[in-house]
Amino acid sequence: MNSKLFSIYETLLAHYGELHWWPAKTPYEVIVGAVLTQNTAWSNVEKAMANFGANLSPEAVANASLPELADWIRPAGFFHQKAVYLKAVTAWFAGYGCNVPAVQCEPLKKVRSELLSTKGVGPETADSILLYAFGFPTFVVDAYTVRLCGRYPVDAGKGYAAVKAFFERNLPPSTAIYNGFHALIVVNAKEYCRKKPSCGSCPLGEKCGRYGL
Ligand code: SF4
Incomplete structure (x- = not known):
């Protein structure tokens, strides 16, 4: 387990709460x-x-x-x-x-x-x-995940398969955590960690290496 990665998850979860993704009825x-x-x-x-x-x-x-x-x-x-x-x-x-x-x-x-x-x-x-x-325990990697890893930084490797494997190796194998963490990364990227980041009020704030740069 990677404590840095889990700390990002816990910080985002404490800030946004459970997001209950995906927004769909079926x-x-x-x-x-x-x-x-x-x-x-x-x-x-x-x-x-x-x-x-x-x-x-x-x-x-x-x-x-x-x-x-x-x-x-x-x-x-x-x-x-x-x-x-x-x-x-x-x-x-x-x-x-x-x-x-x-x-x-x-x-x-x-x-x-x-x-x-x-x-x-x-x-x-x-x-x-x-x-x-279907609730399978598989981590979803997207551009927001890669951006966060690059900025924080978290050395998750390069390419979809490597980043996915890094997250799965360093988090408990839990559908609930994979579900929630991906959703939290997306929401935080849209709110603060945009192409031009708005670090001032980001919940990851001072823990993030990019903060204040
Ligand atoms: S502090 Fe800035 S760079 Fe770091 S995650 Fe938040 S918005 Fe992104």
């Missing part, structure tokens, strides 16, 4: 959100999700034509590509009968490998789906 909504949020802001994902109306289900997405699906998700950008990706990930889920416990019964490694073989699903999308839709 696991399938998490899957859709994880695909739509690629290369766009969450506010655009929300607009796209609203366009689904009563059609935010695997059955409706499977039955929709590609142009129809692309039209619903237009606000999220790259909508032609993302329509194809949504069809692909929905077909993967349908392979389990769209049954969440059926996915959860499988080994994490197997399900992760299947997702990574699905069109449009890279490591960040796969881990977001595994963690937030």
Whole structure:
């Protein structure tokens, strides 16, 4: 366990409290959100999700034509590509009968490998789906995680796999902690640790090497 890493988690948790991610009503909504949020802001994902109306289900997405699906998700950008990706990930889920416990019964490694073989699903999308839709203990790395590590600093290595392995090696293997920590990093990055950091009121403040520079 890396005490520096755990101290960041505890400090952020004490400041923001439990965030109860992901903002979705069903696991399938998490899957859709994880695909739509690629290369766009969450506010655009929300607009796209609203366009689904009563059609935010695997059955409706499977039955929709590609142009129809692309039209619903237009606000999220790259909508032609993302329509194809949504069809692909929905077909993967349908392979389990769209049954969440059926996915959860499988080994994490197997399900992760299947997702990574699905069109449009890279490591960040796969881990977001595994963690937030199905509760697998897998850490999600994103640009905010890498930024925080670079600034604090935490020597987590370079590249998705190395940073993910560092977090998993140095935190208790807990879905609740992985879920909460990733959410806390994102929220703090949007609030304070932006491209141009606003360190003055950041809860990590004086513990962070970048503070005051
Ligand atoms: S103190 Fe500044 S650089 Fe450090 S985490 Fe907070 S906002 Fe980012």
